[in-house]
Amino acid sequence: MSAGVAHNWVYHSVMIRHVKLEGRIRTLEPLRVGMGRSEQPSAVTDMPVIRIKELSRGLEVPYIPGSSLKGLFRSAAQSLARAAGVRPEPCSGLSKDNCMVLKRVDGEQLGNLVDRLLRMGEFQRAINTFADSACLLCKIFGSPTYKSKVSFIDSYPIDDGGQLVSVPVSVKTGIAIDRSTGAVFGGALYRVEFVEPGALFTLSFTIHNLPNYALGLLSEIVELLNEGLLRVGGFKSRGFGRVKFEKVDIKVRHHLPISGSEEGLNALDSYDVPVMVKRSEVCDGLLVYSGSEAESLLKGLREVWRRYVSSTGKS
Numbered sequence: 001m002s003a004g005v006a007h008n009w010v011y012h013s014v015m016i017r018h019v020k021l022e023g024r025i026r027t028l029e030p031l032r033v034g035m036g037r038s039e040q041p042s043a044v045t046d047m048p049v050i051r052i053k054e055l056s057r058g059l060e061v062p063y064i065p066g067s068s069l070k071g072l073f074r075s076a077a078q079s080l081a082r083a084a085g086v087r088p089e090p091c092s093g094l095s096k097d098n099c100m101v102l103k104r105v106d107g108e109q110l111g112n113l114v115d116r117l118l119r120m121g122e123f124q125r126a127i128n129t130f131a132d133s134a135c136l137l138c139k140i141f142g143s144p145t146y147k148s149k150v151s152f153i154d155s156y157p158i159d160d161g162g163q164l165v166s167v168p169v170s171v172k173t174g175i176a177i178d179r180s181t182g183a184v185f186g187g188a189l190y191r192v193e194f195v196e197p198g199a200l201f202t203l204s205f206t207i208h209n210l211p212n213y214a215l216g217l218l219s220e221i222v223e224l225l226n227e228g229l230l231r232v233g234g235f236k237s238r239g240f241g242r243v244k245f246e247k248v249d250i251k252v253r254h255h256l257p258i259s260g261s262e263e264g265l266n267a268l269d270s271y272d273v274p275v276m277v278k279r280s281e282v283c284d285g286l287l288v289y290s291g292s293e294a295e296s297l298l299k300g301l302r303e304v305w306r307r308y309v310s311s312t313g314k315s
């Protein structure tokens with residue numbers, strides 16, 4: 001990235017394009033998204049799944065918070081970007097381990113420098129400094145004082161027709177093992193609640209102004225999930241958490257004219273490469289990619305990510 005000039009897509013104050021991914025998550029194995037051990041264990045479980053109540057019917061259903069999906073995507077993205085040698089070194093985004101704390105510019109902590117520039121009203125310099133120094137993951141998923149460009153919506157259980165439903169849950173009893181010693185905790189049992197395999201959940205996330213290589217990184221994670229190499233929720237090492245994304249639609253709204261007649265996703269900076277795939281339909285000004293068109297788009301984006309890595313990474 002050329003020094004001192006942030007690419008437009010890093011700004012939050014402009015609209016370049018919005019991309020929305022919608023579909024369904026099907027659970028292929030038990031799914032556990034909870035809040036750890038309950039303070040008030042019930043007769044059935046001491047580790048309940050997280051639930052939300054629909055007021056109109058009083059239906060209380062398990063759900064997958066968007067924050068869980070975001071955490072999963074960010075940590076997987078960090079592993080992929082690190083393995084690929086992407087620079088600047090990707091951070092985890094955790095409170096003590098993010099670029100605002102870790103990176104230094106002329107001896108000053110990046111976060112302090114950005115804050116100082118913002119207080120002085122030097123917005124352009126603040127954003128350019130952030131763009132030059134922060135890692136790609138901070139630009140995608142956010143950082144203290146920098147908003148995420150990806151928003152994950154909570155996923156709710158639905159039937160085949162898309163209506164909110166209650167899904168079967170069960171409880172599994174296990175023996176608590178001390179991780180460090182491998183010894184059983186004084187015969188301690190846990191009773192972990194989980195959603196039965198075969199459940200359907202909604203899937204929706206929106207992406208604001210990201211270049212194709214960053215979308216390609218997200219597409220790599222979708223692929224890892226579909227291949228079972230990445231799982232959702234807890235107890236993954238005990239055969240929980242495999243899911244598949246189904247009926248994925250990608251909806252694109254351009255706020256800049258794009259060249260060519262094919263329609264697709266144009267390049268947003270000098271590292272980026274266009275992905276031109278003909279849309280399935282246009283609906284309310286949105287280019288809609290469904291079925292094989294959505295798959296082609298996701299595959300094309302992964303190729304852009306791999307190309308970005310080979311041109312900018314260590315390999």
Ligand SMILES: [Zn+2]
Nearest residue numbers: 091099135138
């Ligand atoms: Zn970072």
